[in-house]
Amino acid sequence: MADTPHTRYMIASDQWRAHRKGCPPCRTDQHCPTGAPLFGQFARLQNDYLQHLRRR
Numbered sequence: 188m189a190d191t192p193h194t195r196y197m198i199a200s201d202q203w204r205a206h207r208k209g210c211p212p213c214r215t216d217q218h219c220p221t222g223a224p225l226f227g228q229f230a231r232l233q234n235d236y237l238q239h240l241r242r243r
């Protein structure tokens with residue numbers, strides 16, 4: 188799989204969503220110690236991806 192902003196964003200998104208599904212605190216935006224970095228990475232990669240789209 189090509190390592191592009193989009194694929195990295197999709198991977199982070201999948202990881203974050205998979206965690207949130209089984210984690211009630213994260214579902215209510217009270218990020219637990221495991222969920223906080225996953226959410227942080229998801230938010231950062233989402234931002235990178237959106238920036239990447241805007242530059243084209």
Ligand SMILES: [Zn+2]
Pocket residue numbers: 206207210212213218219220221222223
């Ligand atoms: Zn969590």
